Amino acid sequence: MSSPKDGSVQQTNSPETTSVQIILQKLQDLRGRLVEVTKAKVVDSAQDNKGEEGKPADEDEQKKEKEMHTQLDKACKELHYMIREFEKLKNFEDNLRKPLTTLEENVNDILNDLKVLRSSGGTLKQIEHNLKVLRSNITKVKIQIPLQHQASNLISDASRYLQATVASREGGDLPNLYEAAKKIEIEGSFYKEIQDKYDGLDTKLKLCLLCLAIFPDNAEIKKSLLRFWWLGERLIKHPNALEEKGKKDRVNDVLGVLIKEGFIEPIEKKSRLPATRYKMHPIVRSLLIRLAKEANFFDYDSKGIPTMDISACKKSCLIKSERLSHWFSKNPFPMKVEKQQEEAQKINSETQQKTDSKGQQNTNSENQQQKYQEHQREEKQLLRNLEELQTLFNISKQFPDLPEEKFSKMKGINVLYLGRWESTAERHMEVEKTEFLKGLKNMKKLRFFSLQGISGISKLPKSLGKLINLGFLDLKACHGLEELPKELGSLKKLTYLDISECYLIDNMPKQLSSLLELQVLKGFVISKNRHSCTLGNLATLSKLKKLTINVNSDEFSIDKAEEDLCRFQGLRKLRIAWGAGGDESPKLINKTKDEKKGNGNQETNGDKSKGHKGKQNDAAKPGPRKLKMPWGACGEGSSKSVPEKNLNDNKDAGKQNIEGAIKLVKLDLQCFPKLEPPRWLVPEKLASLKNLYIRGGRLSYLGESKGSEKWEVETLCLKYLTGVQINWKDLQTQFPKLTHFERVNCPGITFCPCDANGAWRNLEKGK
Known part of the structure; x- marks a missing residue:
């Protein structure tokens, strides 16, 4: 492979080999040669740095050798960085092949339609439609263009700044996109296009979009989180408990608009139809941060990171940082009011006793008095800001222990998200004390409250029952939580309750059956506790649409549960998971042993004993007769592999279940x-x-x-x-x-x- 005089690489490979591949091969070759030289120099240096009789060589020579090795290492690191970034471009190129093919097909369709229009006098309607599709697909491709390429098109100085910054950074990280965006001319075509699309949204859609800017670059944000947040902020309307078939979900409408305009993109999983998570391109986020600051929708620092400041706006974040915000610490002011008063009185008494330098002492007294008054004004302003705070969202703080005296002042808060928002549990979260949660009694306006993933909470305070407007309570993965308070039944507006992955809870308060507005209940536990709420108790919740159950009792019968399930009027989604305490296998084996001895109830187990006989060995070695009958009647005679008693039971149960069907x-x-399987699984x-x-x-x-x-x-x-x-x-x-x-x-x-x-x-x- 030869190189032209201008230093560019000629493409001599086959047409299938892309230019990015050629660059990668060249960079890898150069780095490999440098690494070999570096290793050789290290060996030579170790041998040559000793003179005769083991004496060190000249110190100046050693310094020069060391400096040379340092420069070689830096060159290798920079080449390694370039290789990593071009590998990203290679992935980018691969991902663009299909969209570019789609663009080519769009253009071909438009050209063919134009030919038809000129030859046979067709209509413009199809061409207009294809043009809209083309522009939409072009926008999707433009969103994926890396920042450096967009920067070079917008303003050359900013592009040079980005390239220089990349070369000078250690660790090979890309520069902060928000900082880079400030160097780029905002009037550039790409940013102007995003700005125009943002201006075209209505006010509530803008606020919904700005909510996503507080999350880190490329963060995967769950749809359910956005739903509860937007509902808590009243940015979207709350859906009815029993929606009519075909009625559109407002959350899906909002997300659909944001996807169509290119602000966010869905994350598709092979087993998820449709997508349940979304992410925002870092370039789009960099512009939205600026727009959010202009709208006083959360505060950001010069690097585009959300801050904990509550003086500028009514929404704040909890951020992991070395320096705490002044309001988050237990003593936000350097001097207590009492101490300030004592010092002021001391100065006044000293002033009265001394007569010399009276004018100077009066000045000192006035200065201290002014400081005291200034601290009082700051404290009053802080309390006012806390009372007006509407949203507090934990982005990265590991220990969200809020000062009790400050927490209780948040009387106007709507959304309080202290828990983990990430899909994975990589960030460990814990609180040392839970006394601050007593301040919940003052939060009458709170609608969305999350403690997801926080350890150290063994019980919730009774003040939880004072949250009269709470609609969404997220206690998922609070691994230390041992019980739910009875006061939970006072939350008459609660529509969503998640207590899944709270493994220490083995008792459900019966007050759950009084939550008449409840639509989603996750983590309901069926245990041996006789005082616990049962599945039958929940059947009174006519608006319940989704229920997940953890079975921790071997006394639970899935067949008998049919009667309770038929009583649920609105239940549409059900998940049942059996734990260690819900395994019925030992019970079945014991039953079989009793039946062999003649101790079983013949009326109940007479025919069934034939079906269960020897089944303790089926798990290890499937019996050919039973397992050959798969998923129902597949032809004549296939029913022989199923006990006749079960078939008759199914028929009778089916007749009785016509009116009370499981929906x-x-x-x-x-x-x-x-x-x-369960008898009703037909x-x-x-x-x-x-x-x-x-x-x-x-x-x-x-x-x-x-x-x-x-x-x-x-x-x-x-x-x-x-x-x-x-x-x-x-x-x-x-x-x-x-x-x-x-x-x-x-x-x-x-x-x-x-x-x-x-x-x-x-x-x-x-x-």
Whole structure:
């Protein structure tokens, strides 16, 4: 490969080899040669630095050698940085291939439409539509252009500044985008385009968008967090408990607009349809930070990092920093009021006793008095700012222990997010004391409160019941939490309660059944405690749409739960997970032993004992007769693999359940402990079911259909089911409307056209 005189690299490789690949190969070659020389010099230096009889060589020579090695190391590091950045460009180039192909197709469509228009006199309607699509796709590509390339187009001086900054930084980090954006001419085309789109939004949409600016660059933000935040700020309307079918979700509308305009992008997962997380491009965020500062929507420092200052605006963040904000510390002022008063009185008494230098002493007394009055004004202003504070969001603080005397002053706060917002649990959070939570009694306007992921909280104060306007309470992953207060039942406006991953809680207060506005309850525990709230108690919650249950009792019967589930009027999504205490396997084995001895109840277990006989060995070695019958009736004679008693029970139960049907749309079973499925897990009783997830457990087959009924399920996810055996053809027979299927570690499910991730999609039906 030869190089022209201007230093550029000629492309002599095949057409498939991109220019970025050539640059990468060249840089890697140069760095490799330098590294070899550096290693060789180190060896030579170690040998040559000793003169005769082991004496050190000349000190000046040693310094020169050391300086040379330092310069070589720096050159290697800079080449390594360039390689890393060009690897990013390579990924960027790969990601752009499909969008560029789409742009080419858009242009070809427009050109073809123009030919048709000129030849046969067609209409402009199709061309106008294609132009809109083209401009939208162009915007999506422009958003992905790296900052340096945009900077060079906007203003050359700023571009040179960026390049110089990159070369001088240690660790190879890119410069702060917010700092760089200030160097770039704001009137540039890209920033002007974003500004114009922002100006086109209504006020509430602007505020919804500015909420995302407080998160770090490329942060993945959960849709549920945005929903509760926006509802807490009253930026969107609260949906009705039982929404009509087809009624649009306002949160989806807002996110749809922000995606369409290029402000955010969805993060698509292979098993998530649609996306539930979003992120913002750092360049877009850098501009939004400036707009947020202009709107006094959170305060930011010169680097674009949110601050804890509450004097400039009514919204603040908790940030991990070396220096605490003056209001966050327990003693925000250097002198206590009492101490100031004592010193002022002391000065006055000394002034009266002494007659010499009277004028100077009066001056000192006046200065001290002025300082005292200034501190009083500052404290009054601080208390006023705390009372007017509307939002406090923990971005990065690890120990969010708020001063009790300051916490209790936040009377006007709407959103208090002290917990962890990240999807992962990498940031450990803990509080030493929980006395400050007693100040909740004064927060009558609080609508969204989160303690997610905070350790050190064993119980919640009774003052929690004073939050008369609280709509969303997030206690997820509070691993030290042992009990819920009975005062929880006083939260009459509560619509969302998350107590999942609170593993020490084994008792649910019966007052939960009085939360009549509750729509979502996550982490409900079924335990052996007789005083605990039961599934039947929750059936009175007519507005409950989503329920997740943790079973910690082997006395819980999934079959008997059918009666309670039929009583839920609005329940659409249900997840049941069995823990160690909810494993029914030992109970089944003991039952079988008793039946062999003749001690079992013949009326109850007579026929079932035949079905259970020997099943303690089924988990290790599937029996051919039982497991060959997969997902329901697949032909004549297939019912032989299922006990006749169960079939009759299903038929009778189906007749009794016509009026009180289970109206679930989504069902998720985790670690199911039995071989046989619930009796109500059949198409007749779950006619509305669209999403079925079964993950882990001992399940060997799905429920038996009593006739020709087929599942209405569109999304089916099966994971870690080693006992299930079925082929793809039979699976499609039972699930004719399937559009998305996922299989993970299910060796008995065969001949499935899944991809490397175990997923399959019917693109035609999924449109």
